[in-house]
Amino acid sequence: MHELGVVFHIIDDVTAVGRENNLTGISSVTLQLGKVSTVIPEYLTDCWNWAVKKTDLLKEAELIIEPIEAISFCEDCKTSFDTIENGKTCPNCGSTHTFLQQGNEFMIKEISGS
Amino acid sequence: MDAVKVIEIKKSVYESNDREADRLREELRSKGIFLLNLMSSPGSGKTTTLKATINRMKYTHNIGVMEADIDSDVDAIAIAKETGVKSIQLHTGGMCHLDAGMTRQGLDELIDGKVDFAILENVGNLVCPAEFDTGATKNAMILSVPEGDDKPLKYPLMFSICDVVLINKIDVMPYFDFDLEKCKENIKLRNPQAKVIPICAKTGEGVDEFVKWLEEEIRINKG
Ligand SMILES: Nc1nc2c(ncn2[C@@H]2O[C@H](COP(=O)(O)OP(=O)(O)OP(=O)(O)O)[C@@H](O)[C@H]2O)c(=O)[nH]1
Ligand SMILES: [Mg+2]
Ligand SMILES: [Zn+2]
Numbered sequence: 465m466h467e468l469g470v471v472f473h474i475i476d477d478v479t480a481v482g483r484e485n486n487l488t489g490i491s492s493v494t495l496q497l498g499k500v501s502t503v504i505p506e507y508l509t510d511c512w513n514w515a516v517k518k519t520d521l522l523k524e525a526e527l528i529i530e531p532i533e534a535i536s537f538c539e540d541c542k543t544s545f546d547t548i549e550n551g552k553t554c555p556n557c558g559s560t561h562t563f564l565q566q567g568n569e570f571m572i573k574e575i576s577g578s
Numbered sequence: 579m580d581a582v583k584v585i586e587i588k589k590s591v592y593e594s595n596d597r598e599a600d601r602l603r604e605e606l607r608s609k610g611i612f613l614l615n616l617m618s619s620p621g622s623g624k625t626t627t628l629k630a631t632i633n634r635m636k637y638t639h640n641i642g643v644m645e646a647d648i649d650s651d652v653d654a655i656a657i658a659k660e661t662g663v664k665s666i667q668l669h670t671g672g673m674c675h676l677d678a679g680m681t682r683q684g685l686d687e688l689i690d691g692k693v694d695f696a697i698l699e700n701v702g703n704l705v706c707p708a709e710f711d712t713g714a715t716k717n718a719m720i721l722s723v724p725e726g727d728d729k730p731l732k733y734p735l736m737f738s739i740c741d742v743v744l745i746n747k748i749d750v751m752p753y754f755d756f757d758l759e760k761c762k763e764n765i766k767l768r769n770p771q772a773k774v775i776p777i778c779a780k781t782g783e784g785v786d787e788f789v790k791w792l793e794e795e796i797r798i799n800k801g
Contacts, residue, residue, distance in 0.1 A: 466674045466706035470591055473677070477587070477594055485585055495591070502705050502735075552731075570591045576584045 467507040470570075471515045475522060478575055482521050490577035492526045498567040500534040500547055525577075534567025595710055599678035602685075602713030611689065612796045613681075613696045615714035617736065620702030622722040623746040625653045626779040627788075628697060632661040634789050635695070639796070642693035644668050644684045646676050646701050653699060664688065675706035678713040695796060704729070708736040715799050722747040723754050727761035730768050737768040742791055745776040748783070 474493065482490050497503060509527055516522040534547035538554035539561040545554060547567055552560050590596075606613055618624050625645075632641055643665040645654040657665040668684045670676060676684075681698060688696060698714060700707045719740045721729055724747065730737040737743065743765055745758065762774050773791060777784030 466709065469673045469675060469677065469706070469710070473595060474591055477589070477591075481585060481587060485583065487583070491582065502709065572587045572589055572591060574584055574586045574588075576582050578582050 467503060467511045468515070470503060471508065471511045474512075474572060475515060475519060477572060478525075479519070479521055481575060482577060487521065487577040490522050490525045490575050492528055492577075493522075493575050494528040494530060494573040496530045496532055496569055496571040496573050498532045498534060498569040500564065500567045501570045503570060505529050505531075521577075525575075530573065532567060532569050535565045536562045536567075537565045538562045592709060592711075595677050595679075598682075599711035599713035602678050602682055603715060606685075606713070606715060607799055607801075610800050611694050611696060612716075612799045613685070613698065613712075613714045614792070615698045615700055615707075615712045615717045616720070617700045617704070617707045617717065617740070618702060618720035618722070619704050619725060622702070622720040622725065623779045624699050624702070624720055625656060627720060627744060627746060627777065627785070628657060628699060629660050630779050630782050630785045631789060631792070632657070632663055632697075634785065635792070636661060636663055639695040640692045641695045641697065642666075642688040644681075644688055644696065644698045646670055646680075646684075646699060648672060648674075648701060664690075664693065670701060674701055674703050675710045676700055676712055677710045681712040681714070704733040704736045708733070708739055716741045716795050718742045718744065720744045720746045721761070723750050723756045726754075727757050727764065730761065730764035734768045737765055737772065740769065740772055741795075742773045742775065742788070744784075744788060745774065746779050748776045749778045749780065 478493055512527040516525050535544050536547040537544050538559055540559035541557040543556045552562055554562055616624050641663045643657050646668045648670055651667040654665045654667040666688055717740045765772055765774055775784055775787050
């Protein structure tokens, strides 16, 4: 829901890294995005393509998004399950004493450039 | 042409903002300034609650308000007119949230050496503002009765980062199937530490308890 704001933060961070490493152009930026983070990949890409055109270092940069599966853990029966299919309820024992183990990440993984 | 280099970064998108927010919070604390970040869905009663709260606290504190609206300035005008305290409009440039950098810019304009209790009315939204730490000393949110008692389950992040949850519009409780006890349980599930205060911003019912909570937190922040 806040893809544009996020894109500006990523551009700032990545520009700083590019400068530190004396890059003259960044060709790609790889993100890792959990499947239950609140960010929608398609919107993110749209915002990205619009925003990088206004920059110098990133104007050619392609956005690569690696999805991270959403997995929850049940505290009652100690099993893991797919969060998107089952939500908060454990498919093994029916308990709702569950928590998200992974899937809400939003990381800048790496950049490439020269 | 230079060879293509791959540089590993491995850091959260929110990390730079989190660090900036911690820095701002510490700076405010050292200056004895308390910043409250107030969040809710559109129309839950942020501005009405602020008016009632400010009118109870303005004689003992130097209050200043920042109104973050995507476009209009009606809230900033209403606060200034009905409470008399300094109030400014922050321009979010179409953004659905404020980050620590934008909050700092707003404070630079708001704090003129006098203000020691600053209030930020965040953009009406239960998702985005929760992801961006503004640097506020304390976070508060309003859930109004018509929105339903299941919202803590649907927007867990927002409820988990708030120090206090105000349940507003309790005057309309008879017309909705809102279960206050169930709502408190749902909030506890997400955030056992959160204080829950039922209020009616329109009549002022319950607002004194919120004021009491604020006074205590302001005292703690001053050290
Ligand atoms: N019945 C009732 N109505 C209320 C109460 N508090 C606020 N309202 C009404 O709810 C509407 C929205 O209130 P606001 O204070 O403007 O809400 P807001 O959260 O600031 O709204 P935005 O800034 O637009 O997101 C107004 O018509 C208020 O009069 C209350 O306790 N009871
Ligand atoms: Mg308002
Ligand atoms: Zn189970």
